[in-house]
Amino acid sequence: xxxxxxxxxxxxxxxxxxxxxxxxxxxxxxxxxxxxxxxxxxxxxxxxxxxxxxxxxxxxxxxxxxxxxxxxxxxxxxxxxxxxxxxxxxxxxxxxxxxxxxxxxxxxxxxxxxxxxxxxxxxxxxxxxxxxxxxxxxxxxxxxxxxxxxxxxxxxxxxxxxxxxxxxxxxxxxxxxxxxxxxxxxxxxxxxxxxxxxxxxxxxxxxxxxxxxxxxxxxxxxxxxxxxxxxxxxxxxxxxxxxxxxxxxxxxxxxxxxxxxxxxxxxxxxxxxxxxxxxxxxxxxxxxxxxxxx
Amino acid sequence: xxxxxxxxxxxxxxxxxxxxxxxxxxxxxxxxxxxxxxxxxxxxxxxxxxxxxxxxxxxxxxxxxxxxxxxxxxxxxxxxxxxxxxxxxxxxxxxxxxxxxxxxxxxxxxxxxxxxxxxxxxxxxxxxxxxxxxxxxxxxxxxxxxxxxxxxxxxxxxxxxxxxxxxxxxxxxxxxxxxxxxxxxxxxxxxxxxxxxxxxxxxxxxxxxxxxxxxxxxxxxxxxxxxxxxxxxxxxxxxxxxxxxxxxxxxxxxxxxxxxxx
Numbered sequence: 001x002x003x004x005x006x007x008x009x010x011x012x013x014x015x016x017x018x019x020x021x022x023x024x025x026x027x028x029x030x031x032x033x034x035x036x037x038x039x040x041x042x043x044x045x046x047x048x049x050x051x052x053x054x055x056x057x058x059x060x061x062x063x064x065x066x067x068x069x070x071x072x073x074x075x076x077x078x079x080x081x082x083x084x085x086x087x088x089x090x091x092x093x094x095x096x097x098x099x100x101x102x103x104x105x106x107x108x109x110x111x112x113x114x115x116x117x118x119x120x121x122x123x124x125x126x127x128x129x130x131x132x133x134x135x136x137x138x139x140x141x142x143x144x145x146x147x148x149x150x151x152x153x154x155x156x157x158x159x160x161x162x163x164x165x166x167x168x169x170x171x172x173x174x175x176x177x178x179x180x181x182x183x184x185x186x187x188x189x190x191x192x193x194x195x196x197x198x199x200x201x202x203x204x205x206x207x208x209x210x211x212x213x214x215x216x217x218x219x220x221x222x223x224x225x226x227x228x229x230x231x232x233x234x235x236x237x238x239x240x241x242x243x244x245x246x247x248x249x250x251x252x253x254x255x256x257x258x259x260x261x262x263x264x265x266x267x268x269x270x271x272x273x274x275x276x277x278x279x280x281x282x283x284x285x286x287x288x289x290x291x292x293x294x
Numbered sequence: 295x296x297x298x299x300x301x302x303x304x305x306x307x308x309x310x311x312x313x314x315x316x317x318x319x320x321x322x323x324x325x326x327x328x329x330x331x332x333x334x335x336x337x338x339x340x341x342x343x344x345x346x347x348x349x350x351x352x353x354x355x356x357x358x359x360x361x362x363x364x365x366x367x368x369x370x371x372x373x374x375x376x377x378x379x380x381x382x383x384x385x386x387x388x389x390x391x392x393x394x395x396x397x398x399x400x401x402x403x404x405x406x407x408x409x410x411x412x413x414x415x416x417x418x419x420x421x422x423x424x425x426x427x428x429x430x431x432x433x434x435x436x437x438x439x440x441x442x443x444x445x446x447x448x449x450x451x452x453x454x455x456x457x458x459x460x461x462x463x464x465x466x467x468x469x470x471x472x473x474x475x476x477x478x479x480x481x482x483x484x485x486x487x488x489x490x491x492x493x494x495x496x497x498x499x500x501x502x503x504x505x506x507x508x509x510x511x512x513x514x515x516x517x518x519x520x521x522x523x524x525x526x527x528x529x530x531x532x533x534x535x536x537x538x539x540x541x542x543x544x545x546x547x548x549x550x551x552x553x554x555x556x
Contacts, residue, residue, distance in 0.1 A: 088370055094448075101477065124421070139401075148378075152378065152379045152382060154416065156412065156413075156414065156415040156416025156418075157415070157416065159415040159420070160401070160404055160408050160412050160415060161404075161413070163407070163411055163422065163425065164404045164405060164408045165417065165428075166422055167405050167407055167408065167443075167444050168405075168444065189364075232420055232422040233420050233421045233422075234422050235422050237404060245456045279442050
């Protein structure tokens with residue numbers, strides 16, 4: 001899959017951005033790692049794709065990627081969706097680095113909305129694309145005020161939202177972008193990953209970097225950092241569960257997407273992490289529809 | 295009500311003044327507020343009442359003077375010399391602020407229960423059942439039907455919103471409550487009920503309060519002591535009945551004589 005350097009686009013610097021910009025981004029990343037969960041402002045650049053498509057993640061990846069890296073890009077867990085394919089192609093053409101769909105082979109994984117099922121290891125970097133970095137934004141519209149709330153660690157209002165969930169739905173209904181406390185200090189939005197993935201962030205051996213292009217913020221969770229999901233004593237944090245297993249690989253421990261298969265109510269559940277699903281099938285695990293699909 | 299002669303004042307204001315550029319909004323304001331006392335600040339529009347209240351409640355830094363508050367732990371402290379985090383903690387635990395327009399003081403997008411519970415969560419309450427029970431308890435105290443605990447305040451009437459705002463402020467049992475025209479915009483019968491409720495709460499809980507109003511009837515019902523302001527200065531102060539029944543300053547006389555007699 002790798003391209004030789006001759007095949008990279010002519011006239012572009014390595015990883016698209018110029019060296020000064022990458023330096024600025026690296027400085028922001030270093031600061032973000034030094035203060036886990038703190039949103040560091042950075043001079044976000046125009047990228048050749050629209051805001052909301054991963055401009056922040058791309059800039060962070062461009063800042064940290066080197067010749068020796070192997071890149072994996074996922075969108076909602078899948079390697080083969082538009083966003084993932086186009087970003088992977090973008091870096092293949094502007095850097096010539098090796099790309100992969102296998103989680104364990106990648107040194108950098110850029111992701112939109114998921115954390116891979118396979119546990120990540122030391123030395124890997126997980127780059128999130130973040131649309132709205134400020135977890136307090138829907139509760140407090142003023143940026144000056146939210147910054148002050150972070151500075152003084154005034155986070156009571158976040159529980160107001162969770163209270164409201166329980167009052168309306170009988171349980172904490174927030175199922176994605178579930179707020180977390182990083183290192184016991186900063187309240188952080190984990191980008192819109194499902195809360196199913198929240199426990200994976202805690203004490204993760206890999207470095208987690210978050211880039212928000214439109215909002216011009218970078219934040220980070222260094223390896224082995226405590227990440228707690230907020231909850232109430234009498235309504236503890238819990239993740240989604242499914243009655244079914246993956247129809248293709250039979251996995252019961254992964255995040256499942258519901259797929260409508262016809263217009264008479266037919267449906268199936270499949271792993272959202274395509275690499276994990278393929279891996280399991282290669283090892284001989286099959287779900288109810290797995291063999292038929294082969 | 296018995297007053298301990300040797301007590302320290304809860305709030306002590308010395309030569310407070312606030313300028314907006316060349317405009318003097320209020321100046322040379324000094325008074326002591328004692329525990330359990332309700333002070334009324336009256337005066338016409340533009341007399342500096344609200345600026346004064348904003349300075350006292352630490353929402354606005356004054357240009358001159360000092361505001362000393364008798365904190366629970368450290369004793370008397372100048373509020374503008376505290377760190378911002380100390381001041382903000384004070385504002386959401388020991389103080390209450392009831393705004394003229396309840397929409398400014400409430401969180402309109404969340405239920406009544408969450409509005410009342412917000413301060414509890416801000417000081418670390420993390421048990422949903424307890425927070426909810428406390429919220430229900432306070433709704434009862436301000437005469438809001440507990441069945442409406444999950445309704446958002448925008449479905450409430452003006453009087454209910456104002457009562458909800460009061461409950462939201464009193465839930466952490468503050469010692470000092472600032473009120474800016476608490477009955478503004480309410481019709482007279484609702485005003486009367488609200489005043490009755492406020493008076494009851496203030497007496498029962500032993501609150502101190504500073505009430506800004508242009509309505510002398512409100513001042514007479516709520517305030518023990520009255521301060522009359524005009525053009526940024528205090529022109530007269532004394533016991534409420536004394537000021538209203540025997541006004542000395544010509545402006546106070548004018549103010550008292552302007553009350554409509556139905």
